Amino acid sequence: MIKLVGTGVWVLLITLASVYFSLKMASAPKVDTAAAEHEAAMEFVTGYTTTIPVIGEGGVSGYFLTKLAYKANKDLAAKQVVPLPEMITDELYTLLVGKKMIDVADAGRFDLDAFRGVVKEGLNRRFGADVIEEVYVEQIDYLTTAAVQDPTPKRGETLVKGEVPVVAPAEKSGGH
Template sequence: MIKLIGTGVWILAITLASVYFSLKMASSPKVDAAAAEREAAMEFVTGYTTTVPVIGADGVNGYLLTRLAYKANKELAAKQVVPLPQMITDELYTLLVGNKLIDVNAAGSFDLEAFRGVVKEGLNRRFGAEVIAEVYVEQIDYLTTASVDNPPLKQGVTLLKGEVPSGEAQGSSGH
């Protein structure tokens, strides 16, 4: 009987100690007020899918499809005359076509962090202020002109074959 009571007291002590320490550890974390203020001043901007032609010596070799997103300063973005997504799209054309930032022939040497840095720097230079805080890459694809001109044949099931007769009037069921 004494062993049973001792075991119960032991379990009770362990339970109380674990609850005490879990509550002590779960106390509110210390928040950096300046960092929280900076985050509150930011907004997430989703960019458009941008299709940029890749021009070579013999014309258009393919198309580069990019979709980027941005963390931008709300106040500075609101002061811009041109809406942010349109200005971002224009700057991407400048960076990707004018500067040939991405070399599709050497795709293995692509540096994603450098690309993000150049895009962020180019956009902030264009805005004249530190509007863009971070650049997120959602998609970067390359389509050759051959794949666009000759897409693979779709294999599927024919649901309806033939034409709708044009001689019958609709709703002539006699009712």
């Protein structure tokens, strides 16, 4: 009889210990509230398709067509006097025409990560705060002047075809 009671107590202790440890291990994962709050403070901004002339050899030799999107801080973006998409378009002209970031003669050496970094850095400098967190490249194309003037449809050279994150319609802002 004592062996039976001892076995019952032993099974009871093992069962209680296993239930305790399984509940302890299966508790809800800890949520990084700082990261969640940071992500909630961001918004997705779709930029305009921007056509930038490439000037060389005494005139316009072609056109860059860019479509970029951005992850921006909602609060800091709301404080800007000029709407974000218009400011972004102006800064793209400054960076790509004024600083000639893309060399048409050597398009194969185009550094996409450096381009994103310079665009982000230039925009944040222009805003005077870290408004832009990420730059997404949807597409960058180059069309020669001859291709634009030719009546037969031709495609330009696609330099970069990126993937922009899918955002719910309520989260989008800006753009056409």
